[in-house]
Amino acid sequence: MAGEEPSAPGRWAGVPLTDRPAERRALLVDAAYELFGTGAEAAVTVRAVCRHTGLHSRYFYESFADTDQLLGAVYDRVAEAAGVEVTAALAAAGADPVARLRAGMHGVLGFSSADPRRGKVLFTEARTNPVLADRRYAAQLALMEGVLQEGGRTRPTIDPRLAKVGAAMFTGAMVELVGQWLAGNLGDDLDAVVDHALELLLAGLLAPALGG
Structure with missing residues (x-):
């Protein structure tokens, strides 16, 4: 689920707080690359990439304004x-x-x-x-x-x-x-x-x- 990221307390163990936004951004780009590359543009939704990464949607908007911006990063x-x-x-x-x-x-x-x-x-x-x-x-x-x-x-x-x-x-x-x-x-x-x-x-x- 998109909102389950906080339930995995060890996920960011050892990653400094200042580095976590970049790590999360990279995960979102990875997910969009996979979804777009194996599906199509319609497969790249906020819900889909958040589900793919296990990140809450708030972390999507931490890095990207919308899915177009995410596709640009891909x-x-x-x-x-x-x-x-x-x-x-x-x-x-x-x-x-x-x-x-x-x-x-x-x-x-x-x-x-x-x-x-x-x-x-x-x-x-x-x-x-x-x-x-x-x-x-x-x-x-x-x-x-x-x-x-x-x-x-x-x-x-x-x-x-x-x-x-x-x-x-x-x-x-x-x-x-x-x-x-x-x-x-x-x-x-x-x-x-x-x-x-x-x-x-x-x-x-x-x-x-x-x-x-």
């Missing part, structure tokens, strides 16, 4: 983890622009599908939720900016308009590619999907903007 956590993984993949790829492009695509697709809940949070579910929609749009802009930076490192004299067009097209293509991959429409061979995508990108109109 997205932020998953997006941060994705950023860490993709950044590490780019670093491992070295300076070669083609290798970095492949590593970036592989990192995004691989991270999103390694745990189906991740893809639902980052890309596919609750498309009309304003909090998630805003964050996803901001993530697309960040991706486009990253593509521009990558292109600028290898093609510093490229026409800025061409670079922006190429980056915008690549960003849109990546979002659709991820969606199709998560839906299972591209098979189950991640390396093959990335290789095909890379081949098409480098052979097509995006090549100049991507440094190809």
Whole structure:
């Protein structure tokens, strides 16, 4: 029950009072991630997350104004983890622009599908939720900016308009590619999907903007 948290006196044993709000917040985010990732937006209610955590509803409102704000925190956590993984993949790829492009695509697709809940949070579910929609749009802009930076490192004299067009097209293509991959429409061979995508990108109109 949502109001049963005080009946477990040992739950917070050893946790300083000043640290408990952050601990409770993390529990709520964990619960929302599980409920959203295995169900849908409608599964993330105050009652449901409190029942899942065993926390009283007052502790929900200690951290979040509503479930939209909670979903935003879920997205932020998953997006941060994705950023860490993709950044590490780019670093491992070295300076070669083609290798970095492949590593970036592989990192995004691989991270999103390694745990189906991740893809639902980052890309596919609750498309009309304003909090998630805003964050996803901001993530697309960040991706486009990253593509521009990558292109600028290898093609510093490229026409800025061409670079922006190429980056915008690549960003849109990546979002659709991820969606199709998560839906299972591209098979189950991640390396093959990335290789095909890379081949098409480098052979097509995006090549100049991507440094190809």
